[in-house]
Amino acid sequence: MAEIQKNETSPSGKIFDLEILKRLFQFIKPYNLKFYSLVLTIMLGASLAPVLPLLIRQTIDGPVSAGNYNGLAKMMAIMITILIVQSLIQFTNTYLAGWLGQNIIRDIRVQLYHKILHLRLKFFDDTPIGRLVTRTISDIETLADVFSDGIAAIAGDILQLVLIISVMFYTDWRLSLISLCTIPFMLVSTYVFKEKVKKSFNEVRNAVANLNSFVQEHITGMNIVQIFNSEKIEFDKFHQINVKHRDENIKSIMYYSIYYPVAEVIAALGTGLVVWFGAKQMLNAEVTYGTVTAFIMFINIFFRPIRMIADRMNTLQMGIVSTDRILKLLDSEDYTTNDGSKKANLNGEVAFKNVWFAYNNENYVLKNISFNVKQGETVAFVGATGAGKSSIINLLSRFYDINKGEILIDNHDVKEYELRNLREQIGVVLQDVFLFSDTIEKNITLGDESISREKIVEAAKLVGVHDFIMQLPNGYDYNVQERGATLSVGQRQLISFVRAMVHEPKIIVLDEATSSVDTETEELIQSAIDKLMRGRTSIVIAHRLSTIQKANKIIVLDKGQIMEEGNHDELLKLDGFYANLYQMQYKEMFV
Template sequence: MNQETKSGQIFDLPTLRRLYTFVGPYKKQFFGLIAIILVSSVLAPVLPLMIKYTIDGPIAIGDYNELALMMAIMIGVLIVQGLVSFVNTYLSGWLGQYIIRDIRITLYEKIINLRLRFFDQTPIGRLVTRTISDVETLSNVFSDGMAAIAGDILQLVLIIAVMFYTDWKLSLISLSMIPLMLFSTYVFKEKIKDAFNEVRAAVSNLNSFVQEHITGMNIVQIFGSEETEYEKFEKINKEHRDSNIRSILYYSIYFPVADVIAAAGTGLVVWYGSKQILAQDVTFGTVTAFVMFIGLFFRPIRQLADRFNTLQMGIVSTDRILKLLDSNDYTENNGTYEPQTVRGKVEFKNVWFAYNEDEYVLKDINFHMNEGETIAFVGATGAGKSSVINLLSRFYDINKGEILIDNVDIHEYELTALRRHIGVVLQDVFLFSDTIENNITLGNPAITHDQIVEAAKLVGVHEFIERLPGGYQYNVMERGSTLSVGQRQLISFVRAMVHDPKITVLDEATSSVDSETEELIQHAIETLMQGRTAIVIAHRLSTIQKADKIIVLDKGEIKEQGTHEELLERNGFYANLYRMQYKEMV
């Protein structure tokens, strides 16, 4: 069964046990909530008993002093019940919000440490659902879950005990409608469970669809697919609407039915009780108390159906969240080597790599580069160029072989320390919806504004940034949409510069800009590479002719390597690529 639509077991003890481990930091509040629920359950039958005593005692004999005393006591009980209800509602909500905050933080921390392979295979919308909707569902587990269910059951037991203690015949009459109520509650529980499953699946589908299509809106509009995508969304949205209407229908049927059953029970008590009063077998106060008992008794039964579904949905959400938390698809960070700086010597030894098992995209890759050298990778799309830099930064782990930095295997480096020494400038620059300054520092408090300005001047973008409204405080909006491709790339150079990596990686950094911007970027590249080891991947062979070594990749294998002049003399792969580009330029 689809994970999005399957139902959970109400008493899935292993899942509940793990869920309640998040209660640990709030044990005092949790046990306080249980105590409040117990007090609320105990107080439930008190008021009917007091009314019975008042009707049969002070009112019957006309004792106004005792009547006033009883009224004062009942007002006090009502005030206490109100305070208990307030504390119960507030504390359960408070506890739920703090716990889901902790769960969401734990979940997000897990997500940001998962390897890129996981995100290649998992829709982003599903992760959004896990982090937002599923976690939000859990708040109800703590406010309307096990503790509340236990309180309702205890209240039922206490009320039944008091009822039978008061009058067993009236108790049997009062409870005669219980089988019908339990049957209708069971039917409702099963129907609403299915409806909730459909709603949850529809929400997940909506999240995935909207996230994916908003991200790819330029493709939708370029190919004129607005109408087609609108129709797809309309269909998904209709499924979401229909699922919610079904759940509304079941609620609109169940609660009136439950009210009718409760009213029937009340009618039976009044009918039988009236006969008993006339026969002087019971008092008027007893019948009045039983009418109140019925209201108190049937209300928890109606709530239990809702609470069981809440708990069931919470179990399903918890199960999905725990599966994500238990995922071991993350980059192992067992290394302990944390050098303050590296020289920048890089070596690949017999490296094999596959995104999918046995479908190798890199095959027996061997090369080395000394400190301060520049190596360029060229080749057709899919040759494996980007895979090389992904492996160097350990975004993916190799299947076989070794990758060394300064003669130390990269797996021996502490992961954050390793990536701190590698600066990457990608073709598709990602900027967050934030200020230019924050996009450059990425929240690193050690980077000062003066350092940012100095780096921007070296790259040649300081004047451009200063012309923007607010300068370095200009908000670039989501994905840097208010800036051009070239401007985003130049800012990414400043970002790499201020983090001062010893190894720089430039992936297709000039493939999507005009010639004027390319000149600026070429200046930025030269500035960034100065005194650093550099790996350059480019389609424009004119940008890498000065590289110390050029490596030609084809279908995951190194076909040639050497300088620009040496490779031209060989008249092989590189020479063919060069001649093809030269013809295109002519």
């Protein structure tokens, strides 16, 4: 994680990072035929570049000088044919490069999203979601240009330069020297441009990531922004980030605005020198008019790939920076290891043995926790906010791994179970219910096609939510919009109970499952909860002590430690932590 964050602000390094390029080429392997076809067509296109000036020279010095109209027509036909072939090659290059780039970024995006799906929750605690969006969308899109204007295109430009220089010296070495005397100026300006734009592009990518992070976070928390009248403050923050984004882009545009006119002036200077020297040679009959014309064309063809190489080098640099960031995410080992191979139908016996856990490996939120839950029993956890209640259920499903101790299910360490097998048998109903922008049915089944509509309806009737769903437009096919925005908190909670029921878990976890609903709704789902818990091991976290008085065991947590343990009556007799909590809540209910 530190690597990823650090890379946001570090300047880009080497253009040709061989390790990164090697990794990048691994994604090309499935498309080797297309890639080598692209390389071949680029080389063919580069090989044809010097042909047209030579044909022009031959035409001027031959048929045109001799007044041979038939010869002129023949040469025109050959040149038209060459132009058509070049156009076809250009079309093939563009299509193959685009096809290759889009298929590769599709593969990388699939791999990256698959990786993100399996990262442990701690990673998302530390990483802004906007940065992950930037990785998955913007950075990967940048890679498409690496294949359309990157390595293969640069190789083609270099080959074209070599061929043109060879043909020029073969044609006339004196004109060649005159033509190429401006190259040092072009190379110096190109190098300066490359270095400036390289740094600028990296700053642009950082600005994009910051912009994405800010927008995603603040749109998600828009209700808080408006509740506390923070619109102006947040707008000012956004304005500053946006200004930074604009300035970095303008800086990049400025470098292009300077470089291209300078490059044109240098190319024009080379053309002027050829015309001046060539005219003197023509007057002395030492060179033909056709040769001078060909060299004017050579200069234009020669300087174009030099300018393109500078641009493509920067495209490649952007690709290297984006690839480096993507590979850091792909290589991240911040995921829950799935080394377990045990697949079994759980009975539901749970045991924590001397468990220590910290989110940051320093400040323990659970300290030497030990308890047992027998099959079919209900254990409830109570305590103040931050006591460690929610951490216990996160550890049971291996959303986080413990620092010390053991967590056993059916006398086997949870790490022995195959992760999917473990989680599909633990049903969790959270306080903050998340619904996707989809239908009610899809939010209940979560895409599991083995769950039939009949089973959904049966569970909905058990919870008591079926009539409410049928009153909605399209019933179970009603789209709840993003995060279930069209439903109330209580309605979302009821749907989460249906979701837990249809997956038929062996262990049920209720994390403040009724704390967000009113008394009437709580009464509606309480009987359904009792049915859901029947025959299953249940772990309940609740602020409302009235909902857990029937639990087989109540564990009182304070600052990550077990303070008391027993059933409701036993804990009241102790007149300790639990009794104080009960009396405080009793007063709140009847004052």
